[in-house]
Amino acid sequence: MLDALKNLGNLPGLMARAKEMQDKMKQAQEDLARRQFTGDAAAGAVTAVVNGRMEVVKIRIDKSRIDPADTELLEDILVAAIASAQSHAASGIQEEMSKVGAGLGLPPGSLPGM
Numbered sequence: 001m002l003d004a005l006k007n008l009g010n011l012p013g014l015m016a017r018a019k020e021m022q023d024k025m026k027q028a029q030e031d032l033a034r035r036q037f038t039g040d041a042a043a044g045a046v047t048a049v050v051n052g053r054m055e056v057v058k059i060r061i062d063k064s065r066i067d068p069a070d071t072e073l074l075e076d077i078l079v080a081a082i083a084s085a086q087s088h089a090a091s092g093i094q095e096e097m098s099k100v101g102a103g104l105g106l107p108p109g110s111l112p113g114m
Contacts (some may be wrong), residue, residue: 028100032093039084041077042066048081050089056082 032052040047045065049058059078066074 024100028096032096035089035092037085037089037092039081039086039088041080041084046074046077046081048078048085050082050085052089052093054086054089056085 029052035052036049036057037052038047038049042065045062047058047060048056051057059081061074066077068074
């Protein structure tokens with residue numbers, strides 16, 4: 001039981017490290033929220049842009065390549081473009097979180113994505 005109490009002397013250092021980690025995570029999340037990630041579908045007929053919070057911020061439709069009367073196809077292509085942008089965002093978020101974790105001396109994959 002006394003062995004468990006030996007590490008109490010390290011408590012201020014552990015608390016400072018936890019605060020540092022929290023600050024770096026918050027900064028990384030704020031930076032990621034400002035980043036934009038692009039994806040497309042149907043060879044660029046539809047392009048979607050999402051931010052680091054996975055929110056859709058822009059959709060571009062190349063009207064010369066899409067038949068506006070074919071709404072079912074357009075809906076499918078929109079979903080695919082958004083999914084592509086979100087996939088790029090997820091990869092970017094994972095990469096950034098890995099960098100933050102490595103900077104804190106944590107093993108890869110120990111910090112969750114946003």
